[in-house]
Amino acid sequence: xxxxxxxxxxxxxxxxxxxxxxxxxxxxxxxxxxxxxxxxxxxxxxxxxxxxxxxxxxxxxxxxxxxxxxxxxxxxxxxxxxxxxxxxxxxxxxxxxxxxxxxxxxxxxxxxxxxxxxxxxxxxxxxxxxxxxxxxxxxxxxxxxxxxxxxxxxxxxxxxxxxxxxxxxxxxxxxx
Numbered sequence: 001x002x003x004x005x006x007x008x009x010x011x012x013x014x015x016x017x018x019x020x021x022x023x024x025x026x027x028x029x030x031x032x033x034x035x036x037x038x039x040x041x042x043x044x045x046x047x048x049x050x051x052x053x054x055x056x057x058x059x060x061x062x063x064x065x066x067x068x069x070x071x072x073x074x075x076x077x078x079x080x081x082x083x084x085x086x087x088x089x090x091x092x093x094x095x096x097x098x099x100x101x102x103x104x105x106x107x108x109x110x111x112x113x114x115x116x117x118x119x120x121x122x123x124x125x126x127x128x129x130x131x132x133x134x135x136x137x138x139x140x141x142x143x144x145x146x147x148x149x150x151x152x153x154x155x156x157x158x159x160x161x162x163x164x165x166x167x168x169x170x171x172x173x174x175x176x
Contacts, residue, residue, distance in 0.1 A: 017079050019057065033174070037108030039133030041065035054098070057093060058062040061133075063102070071100040076131045076156075078173040087127040092154060096121055096165035099138030104169045107143050114148065117168040125162045132157025146171055 032040055043049040045063055055063070057066040058080070074095060082088040087102055097119050104114055127134065138152040145169055153162040 006067040015078070019059075020055035021056040024050070025054065034110060036065055036110050037104075037112070037126040040108075041070070041102060041105060046108060054094065058094060060095075060098075065102060065106050066104055068103060068140045068143075070099050070104070070106060072099045072136045072138070074134050074135055074136075076127055076129050078129060085128065087131070089121070089123060092123065092127060092163050093119065093121050093165070094156055095136045096152040096163060097133065097167065098137075099136040099152040099154075100165055101138070101169060103138035103140050103150045103152075104143070104148045104167075104171075107140055107148065108171070111174050112171055113174055114169045114171050117147070117170050119165055119167045121163060121165045123163050125156075125160065127156065127162050131162065134162070141166075145172075 029056060032043070035043065040049065040061070042065060044051045045065065047097075051063075058074060059077060060072055060074045062071070076087050080087040080091045097116060100119070101114070101116055105169040107113060134154055134156060136152055136154045138150055141149045141151055147170060150167050150169065152165045152167070153161060154165075156162050
């Protein structure tokens with residue numbers, strides 16, 4: 001990140017952030033379609049498949065998938081802030097949606113895909129850079145043939161619960 005100082009009265013100091021990402025759909029798409037959901041996420045973590053661009057956009061630093069559960073980490077940063085000086089609710093919601101959705105993703109069989117139907121978020125305490133490393137754990141509550149219910153819990157660096165979400169996902173076959 002770079003920072004510039006104000007050049008005139010009424011101007012504001014600014015910072016900039018540069019990042020890059022892999023274009024979605026790159027890599028061996030046929031290989032991805034041969035893997036189940038957990039194997040797909042494991043291949044992303046191993047660098048064999050590109051991660052989704054949102055991970056780089058928001059600055060996610062870690063993802064740990066296992067069957068029915070995913071942990072995602074992201075340090076709270078100023079570029080996540082809203083005008084009131086706290087991490088924007090949309091950023092928190094995206095982190096919760098990612099963890100809940102990826103937990104469901106781990107349950108997908110070869111040829112299955114999913115999409116979020118809803119996301120209900122409860123914000124429990126403000127999040128700032130002082131909150132440190134944010135850890136979001138997503139777990140599957142119930143997995144049916146056509147829908148899955150998942151939850152996600154977001155904790156700060158001190159282990160305090162800062163937000164919670166539930167999500168319903170629709171499960172489909174590729175080509176539906």
